Amino acid sequence: xxxxxxxxxxxxxxxxxxxxxxxxxxxxxxxxxxxxxxxxxxxxxxxxxxxxxxxxxxxxxxxxxxxxxxxxxxxxxxxxxxxxxxxxxxxxxxxxxxxxxxxxxxxxxxxxxxxxxxxxxxxxxxxxxxxxxxxxxxxxxxxxxxxxxxxxxxxxxxxxxxxxxxxxxxxxxxxxxxxxxxxxxxxxxxxxxxxxxxxxxxxxxxxxxxxxxxxxxxxxxxxxxxxxxxxxxx
Numbered sequence: 540x541x542x543x544x545x546x547x548x549x550x551x552x553x554x555x556x557x558x559x560x561x562x563x564x565x566x567x568x569x570x571x572x573x574x575x576x577x578x579x580x581x582x583x584x585x586x587x588x589x590x591x592x593x594x595x596x597x598x599x600x601x602x603x604x605x606x607x608x609x610x611x612x613x614x615x616x617x618x619x620x621x622x623x624x625x626x627x628x629x630x631x632x633x634x635x636x637x638x639x640x641x642x643x644x645x646x647x648x649x650x651x652x653x654x655x656x657x658x659x660x661x662x663x664x665x666x667x668x669x670x671x672x673x674x675x676x677x678x679x680x681x682x683x684x685x686x687x688x689x690x691x692x693x694x695x696x697x698x699x700x701x702x703x704x705x706x707x708x709x710x711x712x713x714x715x716x717x718x719x720x721x722x723x724x725x726x727x728x729x730x731x732x733x734x735x736x737x738x739x740x741x742x743x744x745x746x747x748x749x750x751x752x753x754x755x756x757x758x759x760x761x762x763x764x765x766x767x768x769x770x771x772x773x
Contacts, residue, residue: 566592567593567741
């Protein structure tokens with residue numbers, strides 16, 4: 540039986556995406572070694588599977604990158620990504636805020652204006668590793684991480700690993716782990732939506748975060764004063 544032309548074209552496009560585009564999305568900016576080697580946080584999500592691994596090099600040491608990461612949150616610095624999509628159009632912070640630097644494991648970083656959704660700080664190693672965890676049922680309602688899982692759910696981490704490179708640079712590697720049920724439905728949802736969405740948001744975050752950190756470092760080295768005092772980064 541001959542398939543309609545539109546179905547054949549759609550199938551061909553899906554095949555090209557799966558074979559050519561998707562692998563590049565899932566490891567954008569990351570080396571084969573960074574994708575292959577173990578990544579921290581594997582024990583945070585029971586029966587979790589590692590997802591995409593993306594990376595960027597920042598021309599500043601980890602101690603300069605870390606303050607920008609720990610101040611993330613909806614009611615804090617934002618996410619440095621597409622603010623219209625994840626921050627209701629509110630511009631993410633363009634400076635380091637001293638009042639948002641103290642975070643601990645178990646803290647909740649709001650991801651919505653009403654605070655009904657959040658990321659929980661699941662692991663934290665200052666200036667090296669930050670793991671944020673979020674758990675949802677099939678209706679999109681968040682449940683307490685580590686608690687009893689409903690029959691249908693997603694339980695995942697969004698992790699940031701900072702590795703110091705020569706000449707005062709940082710390799711920022713983002714990855715994480717996910718467990719979900721029912722597996723087939725979640726796999727299809729990831730393939731069609733979550734993976735490309737994560738790629739678009741993460742690439743934007745890398746771009747904005749890199750720009751902020753590097754400009755902040757250049758300004759400080761030029762003698763214009765420390766960022767924590769409130770100086771804004773253009």
